[in-house]
Amino acid sequence: MSKKWVYLFEEVGEAEKYAGDWEGVRALLGGKGANLAEMTRIGVPVPPGFTVTTEACIAYLEEGGAFPAGMWEQELDALHVIEEQTGKKFGDPANPLLVSCRSGAKFSMPGMMDTVLNIGLTDETAKGMVALTEDERFVYDSYRRLVQMFGSVVLGIDDDAFEDVLD
Structure with missing residues (x-):
């Protein structure tokens, strides 16, 4: 092994x-x-x-x-x-599994380690989540946060780019 x-x-x-x-x-x-x-x-x-x-x-x-x-x-x-x-199943539009990715160090370092939430939300799984939760605003806000966190943490896009769009 x-x-x-x-x-x-x-x-x-x-x-x-x-x-x-x-x-x-x-x-x-x-x-x-x-x-x-x-x-x-x-x-x-x-x-x-x-x-x-x-x-x-x-x-x-x-x-x-x-x-x-x-x-x-x-x-x-x-x-x-x-x-x-x-x-639940990752990527399944009818019953999607959402996961988070959190970085971690041996010791606590609040504010220093990055997190990406709501991994698994896509256009299709978001529709499924709306059907499950009947809360479209919550689902699409979660999707927005995934895009913003992924852009910032993984792609290195400045948070201001996302905030400017929201304003």
Whole structure:
């Protein structure tokens, strides 16, 4: 089996075994990932999720921006587990699964790490969400926030470009 790059929240025991101790888990999963995994372990209700390890980030950078072998497949496998747990499907217009991507460091750094919410909203899934929620304003505001966060965080577009359009 290839190196484990992705841990479901409920796999915190496996991460701890690999990392050796809790500080190792925090170094492997980052503070947010480790805390969400620990909350899952002790039964605090958190949405299902997974963490891509800090080792994956290092390997990605070392490989010049290429995913390390097996990482993408592990992410897809984890996404399928979340689909099963939630009864929703990523990209399904009738019952879409929306996810968030949050960056994390070993220690809390409020305001320093980026987040992209509502990943999975598209023109088609937004229509499905409107049908499910009957709240068109909420759905399209969520879609707008996805576009703005993705533009800012991933593409490096200045937030002012989005704010100017809203004004």
